[in-house]
Amino acid sequence: MKEQANGFNPEHCRVYGKLFGPMNRVLVNLGGWRRLAHRRYLRLLVAVAILSPLIFYCLHGSSILSENDLNENQGLQSVDVGRPKIYESTSGKGNDILLTLVRNSELIDMIDTIERFERSFNSKYHYQWWFMNDEEFTEKFKEEVSSRVSGGARFIKVPGEMWTYPANIDKEKAAASREDYSKKKVMYGESESYRFMCRFNSGLFYKLNELRDVEYYWRIEPGVHFDCGITYDVFQYMRQNNKLYAFNMALQEDVRTIPSLWNTTIEFFKKNPQYLADKNNAEFVTDDGGSSYNLCHFWSNFEIANLRFYRSDAYDKYFQYLDDKGGFFYERWGDAPVHTLAASFMLPVDSLHFVANTGYMHNPNQDCPVDEEVRDILHCDCNPRKDFTWHKWSCVSKFFDVNNYPRPTSVANLKEYYPYVLENT
Structure with missing residues (x-):
């Protein structure tokens, strides 16, 4: 009942x-x-x-995100009926896009990624691919990219106010923090632009005016590989099955980059317990009932999400709470743990989706099916000995174990539990 x-x-x-x-x-x-x-x-x-x-x-x-109330609840506003549609009405598509934050200097890597992803997925479904840049795109970049994207391309200049410091940040303190991180040899520890990017991806990109009508987005970064065929329309699967967030890889964050993020998150939920979802994914991110963060996070360089989640009151207030604390600049909070903690606490676990066996590769980690029969069926071109997905250092196994999900690692399991993967093979 x-x-x-x-x-x-x-x-x-x-x-x-x-x-x-x-x-x-x-x-x-x-x-x-x-x-x-x-x-x-x-x-x-x-x-x-x-x-x-x-x-x-x-x-x-809990006031939001009951699986039966996804379209009714004020926390998850759906795209209004009557808003412009991105695709022809006969296409059967929703307002879903591929989305990349990229610089002009990354053109070669971007071309390689587009060609691989078109072979793997988009040549079958022809979704539009939108590109964001904190600078103006060059004509060469737009021409080279547009000629390779089967669903059409769009280019967006990120407004300057989304790629800078918020008013509450002490810039001298932020600079001192970067210098300290650099001395500790933390990856991107010295980078100011990296922090702008993490803040932008955590709480600003979905507020771009150009994205106002977008429902689902698939984040794809330059230089990544997709070395297996993705056999089903992931966007449509998520829409039809009330999935709000999807991932492919999960690993542990460097604790030095987020020393206060967990306690800040717990403070937020103590003040706003109404935003905790029923049957959430909390056991994925804590091994001791909430005392500490186990550092597991969805690697957000591959993520698919319904923007209703990020536009919800719950997520917006969470991001504002984090932003006010200054951790994006005084520490080096990444959008991956931020998205993970929000999704794991605010969403019912049934609304999360693992996109298995894609051959996804983001240096240095690769997803490559370890089962030879699975690789053959999905036409994978990758080395299973380099698979990180089910490695002991990966957090993917924990996601499946704490939620008692069968693993999509054999043809038998795919047929029984994930038949949609094989329907178009």
Whole structure:
């Protein structure tokens, strides 16, 4: 039976308690509290302080992203009926696009990626490919790219206000942080533009005026490979099955880049428990019930998402909370862990989709089916010995294990659990 949106739901209490119970126990066990806890009235005050958010959450329930309410809830506004359509009405497509942030200097890598992805997927479905740049695209870039994209191309100049510091950032402090990261030899630690990019990808790109009518986007970066055939229309599959976020790779983040991101995220959800989804993916990102972050994240250089999620009140408030803390500049918060934590807490796990066996390669990691029969069926041109997807350092296995999902690693499992992969082979 469907629970009322504002009614009592025991599942809400279970999820909330699992996330925040260990942290509350830590607070109670601090030395000062321990010495005073024998006093009855103090014990009562501590109990009220700890339980009041839980009581509030259990009474109010999760306000967004119930799988049955994806189109009704104010947190996920769908594209309005009557807005311009990107494709002909007879195409059967939604307003879905391929999307790349790229510079003119990356033209050669971009051409290679387009040619590979057209062979793997887009030559069958002809989706438009839109390109973003913080500078103006050259005519040469536009000509070379347009001639290779089967669904047509569009070129977008990112406004300067989206590629700079927000007003609250102390630039001297940010510069000192970059210098410190550089000394520690953290990847991109010294880069100012990398931080602009991470902030842009975390909370700004979907606000571009040019993307106002877009529903799903597939992020593809220059220089990546797709070395297997993608046999089904992933956009249509996600739309028809209420999937809101899809990924291909998952690994652990460098903890030095995000030392305060987890605690900041937990602070946000303690203040906004209504944004925790029922049956979420929290167990993927924490191994101890919420006390710490295990650093697993979806590698966002391959992601497909419904922009309704990013445009929701929940995500917008989360990003603003992060932005106000300054971690994109005082640390080196990446959009991958930001997207992962948001999707894992705010979305029901059933709305997440793993896009398996694509042959995706983003240096230094490769997705290559380890099963020879799968590789043959999908016409893969990759070395299974270099597969990272099911490597012990990958987090993909954890995603499947904590959610009790069968792995798409054999033809037998594909036929039984993921038949859509084989329908067009």
